[in-house]
Amino acid sequence: MLLLLIGLSFIIEKVILISVILMGSLGIAMYATWAERKVAAVMQDRRGPNRAGPFGILQPLADGLKLFMKEEIIPDSSTRFLFILGPCLAMLTALMTSAVVPWGPDYVTSSGHVVALQVADINIGILFIFGVVSLGVYGVMLGGWASNNKFSLLSSIRAASQAISYELAMGISLIALLMLTSTLSLREIVGQQHGFWHDGYFTWNFFKQPIGFLVFLVCSFAELNRAPFDLPEAESELNMGYHQEYSSMKLGFYLFAEYINMFVSSAIMATLFFGGYNFPFMDQVQVAAGPLFFTIICVMVLLTKVVGFILFFMFVRWTLPRFRYDQLMRLGWKSLIPLALVNMVITGAVILWTLKK
Amino acid sequence: MGLYEILFWFLTVMALGCALGVILSRNPISSVLFLIATFFAISGHYILMNAQFLAIVNIIVYAGAIMVLFLFVIMLMNLNADTEPQKNRLIQLAGVISGGILFLVILGALRNVPVASLERTNTGIGLIKNLGKVLFTQFVLPFEISSVLFLSAMIGAIVIGRKE
Numbered sequence: 001m002l003l004l005l006i007g008l009s010f011i012i013e014k015v016i017l018i019s020v021i022l023m024g025s026l027g028i029a030m031y032a033t034w035a036e037r038k039v040a041a042v043m044q045d046r047r048g049p050n051r052a053g054p055f056g057i058l059q060p061l062a063d064g065l066k067l068f069m070k071e072e073i074i075p076d077s078s079t080r081f082l083f084i085l086g087p088c089l090a091m092l093t094a095l096m097t098s099a100v101v102p103w104g105p106d107y108v109t110s111s112g113h114v115v116a117l118q119v120a121d122i123n124i125g126i127l128f129i130f131g132v133v134s135l136g137v138y139g140v141m142l143g144g145w146a147s148n149n150k151f152s153l154l155s156s157i158r159a160a161s162q163a164i165s166y167e168l169a170m171g172i173s174l175i176a177l178l179m180l181t182s183t184l185s186l187r188e189i190v191g192q193q194h195g196f197w198h199d200g201y202f203t204w205n206f207f208k209q210p211i212g213f214l215v216f217l218v219c220s221f222a223e224l225n226r227a228p229f230d231l232p233e234a235e236s237e238l239n240m241g242y243h244q245e246y247s248s249m250k251l252g253f254y255l256f257a258e259y260i261n262m263f264v265s266s267a268i269m270a271t272l273f274f275g276g277y278n279f280p281f282m283d284q285v286q287v288a289a290g291p292l293f294f295t296i297i298c299v300m301v302l303l304t305k306v307v308g309f310i311l312f313f314m315f316v317r318w319t320l321p322r323f324r325y326d327q328l329m330r331l332g333w334k335s336l337i338p339l340a341l342v343n344m345v346i347t348g349a350v351i352l353w354t355l356k357k
Numbered sequence: 358m359g360l361y362e363i364l365f366w367f368l369t370v371m372a373l374g375c376a377l378g379v380i381l382s383r384n385p386i387s388s389v390l391f392l393i394a395t396f397f398a399i400s401g402h403y404i405l406m407n408a409q410f411l412a413i414v415n416i417i418v419y420a421g422a423i424m425v426l427f428l429f430v431i432m433l434m435n436l437n438a439d440t441e442p443q444k445n446r447l448i449q450l451a452g453v454i455s456g457g458i459l460f461l462v463i464l465g466a467l468r469n470v471p472v473a474s475l476e477r478t479n480t481g482i483g484l485i486k487n488l489g490k491v492l493f494t495q496f497v498l499p500f501e502i503s504s505v506l507f508l509s510a511m512i513g514a515i516v517i518g519r520k521e
Contacts, residue, residue, distance in 0.1 A: 082386070124485065127413040134421025138393075141425070145386070145432045153432060160425055167422070184485060
């Protein structure tokens with residue numbers, strides 16, 4: 001009934017957009033693995049991968065080929081169905097979030113046809129992201145349990161309790177942002193951050209919610225299982241982590257999902273707090289450049305912000321040592337949640353005060 | 358049969374099938390997984406009723422948090438199908454009778470409900486804006502009381518779990 005009303009051109013447009021976004025996130029995640037090794041090398045005064053192609057630029061392809069060619073082992077004592085389901089779920093939840101991110105402004109063709117650079121503008125955009133993130137822990141938990149290995153189980157339990165603890169603070173920091181924007185749609189949130197300067201203040205949400213951004217950033221480190229919160233992959237205590245029994249591309253899926261998650265959460269942080277595709281003097285640029293060129297510039301601006309965040313994730317990983325588990329829990333429950341609550345109360349008070357005036 | 362009906366029946370069959378899977382499967386882990394699938398089916402029903410906020414909150418709270426804790430506990434206890442304790446016949450019989458009586462009561466209560474009045478109207482009451490307005494104006498007292506109830510439950514859990 002509903003599907004028949006939607007034109008064929010609309011479906012084709014969306015299919016192309018989804019394919020481009022999927023290919024783009026896979027490609028960026030591939031080169032993020034290369035960049036991670038290069039960044040680590042630079043920070044530790046080494047050379048890093050330099051054999052496959054110039055500057056080791058073909059290294060991700062070689063790694064992928066290696067993972068595909070390796071023997072695939074499913075342990076006899078594992079729960080076979082869940083063992084296979086685990087990495088699939090990890091990959092699925094990693095790729096689902098990019099559906100609601102607006103990658104650029106609407107592009108209007110010369111015949112007046114509007115092309116939205118966002119797969120789905122749903123009116124619960126942020127909650128959708130939050131739901132998918134909260135499901136992301138299933139891949140790790142099921143994989144770790146189905147391996148039938150004590151270390152994998154310990155690791156997956158760590159991952160689950162860490163994810164649940166930090167989701168609370170993340171949610172509260174988002175509530176403060178939502179009170180400010182009074183919408184859940186990511187498209188409208190980006191629209192409110194148009195340009196850079198308006199009415200004597202910055203338009204980007206980072207300048208209105210610095211504490212909220214800080215809490216969100218720390219929580220996203222924990223949700224991504226990235227250092228300094230990579231307790232589920234603490235190889236010195238757990239041999240390897242929840243993916244210890246995995247081999248071949250199933251292991252590759254787990255490792256790869258982490259980089260895709262990093263890319264998508266960088267895109268979300270850029271969208272929520274750093275203006276998405278907006279940049280200073282964009283109105284003047286829009287007049288100077290044509291509509292097509294302007295759209296490309298906007299997408300490039302967003303990708304630049306995303307790459308900046310990814311590099312930040314990497315710098316932190318190779319700078320800070322790993323937390324101890326009780327320190328991690330103390331930070332989450334006793335520091336971040338109260339901080340996020342105070343931030344929420346202050347935001348509410350300021351909004352109430354400015355409304356009354 | 359339109360798309361709406363197809364989706365409705367698909368979700369209904371999925372919800373009922375998964376709910377049966379919860380109680381029929383021997384392995385507790387697969388019971389939990391069936392329960393998660395049931396929550397997804399129910400969320401699909403909410404979306405069909407244009408209540409997107411309820412749908413996503415159902416997934417965040419139940420599938421994303423509570424079921425993770427269930428899975429957590431079951432994994433730690435390492436329950437298996439063969440370690441399941443065998444209950445004796447009398448208890449099984451009592452369970453069947455009490456369950457059957459409950460089913461009878463529900464059936465009796467629902468027998469006279471007029472089905473024709475359940476027409477689909479697009480009110481949009483489940484959208485977050487309308488829901489917030491209703492909750493914080495018309496039903497603000499019950500809403501606040503239930504939140505106090507949750508708070509007292511949380512404090513109670515902390516008091517019980519605290520080391521002496």
